Amino acid sequence: MGIKGLQGFxxxxxxxxxxxxxLREMAEKHxxxxxxxxxxxxxxxxxxxxxxxxxDSWVCGGQWREYLAILEDFIKAFMAAGIKLVFYFDGVVExxxxxxxxxxxxxxxxxxxxxxxxxKTHRKQPGRGMFIVPxxxxxxxxxxxxxxxxxxxxxxxxxxxxxxxxxxxHNCIGILGQDSDYIIYNTCPxxxxxxxxxxxxxxxxxxxxxLCHALGLSLTHLPLxxxxxGNDVVPESLLEGFWHKCLVTSPHKNNSYNRRTNIILAVxxxxxxxxxxxxxxxxxxxxxxxxxxxxxxxxxxxxxxxxGQQSPWIxxxxxxxxxxxxxxxxxxxxxxxxxxxxxxxxxxxxxYTIFNILSNGETECSNSLEDECDxxxxxxxxxYRPARQHIYSVLLESGKGGxxxxxxxxxxxxxxxxxxxxLIQPVQPSIPxxxxxxxxxxxxxxxxxxxxxxSTFLAxxxxxxxxxxxxxxxxxxxxxxxxxxxxxxxxxxxxxxxLNAFVAxxxxxxxxxxxxxxxxxxxxxxxxxxxxxxxxxRGLTTLLMANSACGFPFRMDDLMPWEVFDGKLFQEKYQQxxxxxxxxxxxxxxxxxxxxxxxxxxxxxxxxxxxxxTIQSRPRGNGFITGTQQREFNPRFQQAHRSxxxxxxxxxxxxxxxxNPQPQGKK
Numbered sequence: 001m002g003i004k005g006l007q008g009f010x011x012x013x014x015x016x017x018x019x020x021x022x023l024r025e026m027a028e029k030h031x032x033x034x035x036x037x038x039x040x041x042x043x044x045x046x047x048x049x050x051x052x053x054x055x056d057s058w059v060c061g062g063q064w065r066e067y068l069a070i071l072e073d074f075i076k077a078f079m080a081a082g083i084k085l086v087f088y089f090d091g092v093v094e095x096x097x098x099x100x101x102x103x104x105x106x107x108x109x110x111x112x113x114x115x116x117x118x119x120k121t122h123r124k125q126p127g128r129g130m131f132i133v134p135x136x137x138x139x140x141x142x143x144x145x146x147x148x149x150x151x152x153x154x155x156x157x158x159x160x161x162x163x164x165x166x167x168x169x170h171n172c173i174g175i176l177g178q179d180s181d182y183i184i185y186n187t188c189p190x191x192x193x194x195x196x197x198x199x200x201x202x203x204x205x206x207x208x209x210x211l212c213h214a215l216g217l218s219l220t221h222l223p224l225x226x227x228x229x230g231n232d233v234v235p236e237s238l239l240e241g242f243w244h245k246c247l248v249t250s251p252h253k254n255n256s257y258n259r260r261t262n263i264i265l266a267v268x269x270x271x272x273x274x275x276x277x278x279x280x281x282x283x284x285x286x287x288x289x290x291x292x293x294x295x296x297x298x299x300x301x302x303x304x305x306x307x308g309q310q311s312p313w314i315x316x317x318x319x320x321x322x323x324x325x326x327x328x329x330x331x332x333x334x335x336x337x338x339x340x341x342x343x344x345x346x347x348x349x350x351x352y353t354i355f356n357i358l359s360n361g362e363t364e365c366s367n368s369l370e371d372e373c374d375x376x377x378x379x380x381x382x383x384y385r386p387a388r389q390h391i392y393s394v395l396l397e398s399g400k401g402g403x404x405x406x407x408x409x410x411x412x413x414x415x416x417x418x419x420x421x422x423l424i425q426p427v428q429p430s431i432p433x434x435x436x437x438x439x440x441x442x443x444x445x446x447x448x449x450x451x452x453x454x455s456t457f458l459a460x461x462x463x464x465x466x467x468x469x470x471x472x473x474x475x476x477x478x479x480x481x482x483x484x485x486x487x488x489x490x491x492x493x494x495x496x497x498x499l500n501a502f503v504a505x506x507x508x509x510x511x512x513x514x515x516x517x518x519x520x521x522x523x524x525x526x527x528x529x530x531x532x533x534x535x536x537x538r539g540l541t542t543l544l545m546a547n548s549a550c551g552f553p554f555r556m557d558d559l560m561p562w563e564v565f566d567g568k569l570f571q572e573k574y575q576q577x578x579x580x581x582x583x584x585x586x587x588x589x590x591x592x593x594x595x596x597x598x599x600x601x602x603x604x605x606x607x608x609x610x611x612x613x614t615i616q617s618r619p620r621g622n623g624f625i626t627g628t629q630q631r632e633f634n635p636r637f638q639q640a641h642r643s644x645x646x647x648x649x650x651x652x653x654x655x656x657x658x659x660n661p662q663p664q665g666k667k
Contacts, residue, residue, distance in 0.1 A: 002180040003229050004236070005260040010183065010206055013261060017210035021191070023173075023201040024081045030173050031082070038084050041191070042167045044177030045087045045152075046159055048193045049141050050133050051178070055518065059115065059125045059369060059525060060567025061533025062134035068562050069514040071144050077198050083173070084151075088163045089142045091154035091346060092356060093364055093410075096299075097232045101364075101410075102418045108132065108367040109412070116371045116527055123524040135368040135534040136541050140561055142349050143544075147557055152349040158232075160185075165306045174205070183208055184226045184304050186219055215268040220276050224313055227300035228267050228284075234300045238292050245287070246270045276312040332396060332405055333358040338438050350556070351548035352541065357395055357407060362421065364410035365541075369534040371527055372414035376493035379413025380538040383490050385424065387542050390460040392426035394435055394549045429459035441551035453553035460546045461486040466607055475558040480506050481600060483539045485607040488615060491535075495618035498532065501573040503600050504586045506564050507593045508573070520568045528620070529574040533567050540565070578620045 010017050027039035054070055055063035078085050093101050111132060118126045146152045155162045160177075164185035167175045174189040175182050182190035183206050195204040212218055217225060230236030243263050247253065250266035257265075274280045285297045301313050310316055333339050339358055346355035353363050368380050377383075392407045408421035416422070428435055436452045454471065458464045461482050470478040484502050488494050543559045557563075576586050587593040605615055 003184070003226050003231050005264065006180040006183060006226075006229065007178075007206070009261055009264050010180075010211055013257075013265070014211050014214040017207045017214060019205045019207060019210075020202060021189075021205045023078075023083065023191070023203065026173050027081055027083050034171065037171060039082065040084045040086060040170060040172045041078070041174055041176050042163050042170070042172050042188075043085055043087045044159060044163045044175060044179060044182075045089050045141060045145070046138055047178040048176065049137050050131070051193045051196075052141070053133055053137060057125065057522075057568050058131060058134055059119065059530050060522075060571045061369075061530070061537050061565065062137065062140075062561060062567050063517060064140070064560070064562035064566060065512070065514040066518050067137075067141075068144055068148075071141070072148055074198065075145075075148055075150060077201060081201055085176075086151045086153065086166065086172075087142075087145050088153050088155060088159050088166070089138060089349065090159040091156060092158075094158050097158065098410075099235075100232055105367055105412045105418060109372070109414075112367060112369060113372055115369070116373065116530070119525055119527045119530060123526075125525050132367075132369065134567070135537050136561075139352065139541055139544070143556060143560060144562075146349050147560070154346050154349045156343075156347065161303070161306075168306050176203075181226070181231070181304075182206070183211060184222045185306065186222070186304075186309060187306060215265075216272040217268060218276070220312055221271055223301040223304035223311065224271055224281070224284075224297070225268060226304065227297055228271065229264060231300060233303055234296050238288050238296070241289060242287050243267065278313060278315050281313045331359045332361040335438070338442065341442060345548070352544035352556075354391075354395055354545060354548045357392065361396075361405060362408040362410070365412060365538070367412045368538050369530060370414070371531045374528065374531055377491060377528075377531055377535065379411075379415075380535045381409075381411035381413040381416070383487065383535060384539060384542040386427070386462075386490070387460050387486065387546065389424060389427040390429040391542075391546050391549045392424065393428045394441070394456060394460070395438065396426055397435070397437055429456065429464075430462075431456060431459045431464065435459075441549075449551075450553070453551045457546050457550040457553045458482065460550070462489065462611065463607055465610065466603065469603055475554050476563040477506060477600075479543055479554055479559050480564040481603055483536070483543055485604045487536070487539060488604055488608050489611050489613055492613070494615070496615050497577040497617065497619050498574070499601060499604060499615055500586065501529075501570060501577040502536070503597055503604075504573040504577070505566065505570050506600075507596055508588055508590075509564070509566055509569060512566075512569075517566050517569060520572065522568055522571050524575070525571060526575055526578075529571050532574070533565075533570050536565060536570075537561055580619055580621075 023041070030037075030039040052070060052074065053067060055066040057063050075085065111130070115126055115130055115132065118130065142152055142154065153162070153166075160179055160181045163175055163177070164182065164187040166172070167188040168186075172188045174191045175187065176191045176193055176196070178193050186208070190206045190208075192204045192206065197203065208219060208222065212222070215225075227234045228239065228242065230239050243266070246266035246269070247262060250262070250269050252265040252269055253262055254265075274284070281297055281301070285294050288294070288296070298314055301311055305311055305314075331339055333342075339355075342351065342355040342358050345351040356363055365381060370377075370379060388407075388409075396405050396407075404426060406423040406425060409424050410418065410421050412418070436449075436456060440449060441453055441456065455464055455467055458467055458470065463470070463482055463485055466481075466485070470481060473481065484499070488499060540559060540561055543554075544556065547554050547556065547559060573586060583594065583597065587597060608615055
């Protein structure tokens, strides 16, 4: 997560360390120097997503088709220059960084509250200054890049370490990202995504050597320098006394600089005079406050040592070779074959979050764009918890003799202070004959097992009785129906108008290009629709988790948001539905969609009725659009707006978006 203020410091105070570079020229030079190895840039994708997401609309739930097109253009620009990209994503939040993760999540909560306040006041999206990435953007970016044929790696430890190690070991021409830790690691050059001009493939390279020259340091000083400025291992709160001592003795103090800049200069001046030795570090750690962990500086310096590297600050016998074996010894799942497959799929970005559950029984979910003032819609973390409990049961095979393991959840929602993880009990899904074991779901072959995978997946969402009807649909539509039916069952405040809006989105989205969706203009933005968009997209990640656990009854590509959802389109359909427009307007005059519209609603309503849930009409009118008369309902489409919706007959799914009847194979 970097060193606070360091990158800005380098740009302001050490401009010689910021060089504008042409990546095409660097690639050409690499080809001449290393004719047998194509030029590769390793990308810290987590620090790039906010720069990749450039569609105008970001609050409505995500402009997924536009975003996919942007990623495709990004890849093409590098391919045209003969540069191969390797993308790395954080696959875990390490224990040492949990406190920082929590701090950021609580800060994001405040930012999200301000965004909703703005939307309610101004009825539009805030400016880019308040930008927050759409919910689950990093997750779906990973699958998007994979679907575009890119090498995509999900890490087993903090991504910056694995990125720096890959760059060094594979002689990459550089790292592309936005994290000042890459100035500290002794690895290949570090390029800025923020400064990248994609049309010319020009960006800024931050030079460690030039920074060291400006500060009177050597490269071996940099890890200690980072620790004494405060990083993810050594908290700033422990360093105030040390900084004060450095500032008092520093010859560089400059009143035109801010305090942080003066601290950076003073710390550099102090350690430039300290001999690079183990005994020096012993002396330095005595300067930390009484009662603080005296191993922090060792651990902090060591966190920057890549495989094969040593440091004069740490005796060789203390250097901890980072391995993953410890986690495997203490794994929740003791079946080595299952754990190994889950690990391989995790690294290759093929599954979602289940390896962390199988290995250490822990999972987390970051902030979503949810309105904490809307008490009618529970937090998405709570809406999808019953489904997750079934998924945990499938994964950990609970209830089959022995103790039921608990899963630690760090899920952000209003009212959760995140002081400790919530301990969640797995709950067996209702499957006749019991839940199949993981060995069967993951390794067995044949039509019977494919049916078991599908039915186990549906059981996680309480929809096992709808299997025949869902299998008659195209896979993305079946997954969409599964999620929407579950959502309507779980959230009693969702109305017939909400259901109409969601169903209209998947029908009208079909055939729309990224450019058409980009051109869609919204007169106003409704805050409740913003909230529902985020809840729906988080639901898609729950489908990914269930699909991974159940042995992939669906292709992961069929569960992606660009197949079933668009934020602006949902806003439009939501507002149309709640002001009582005709079905003709809702479905954009396309009569061929009327029957599918009723059929999908029929399936979802029937699934809800089986759980004693009747979906009521509850139009919110124009909400904020004043002075506009509600339209007269077209009597031909009156059924879409009845006060409660009863499916007209039993099996309406046949003939809608028909797909080949063969069962969905393993991924």
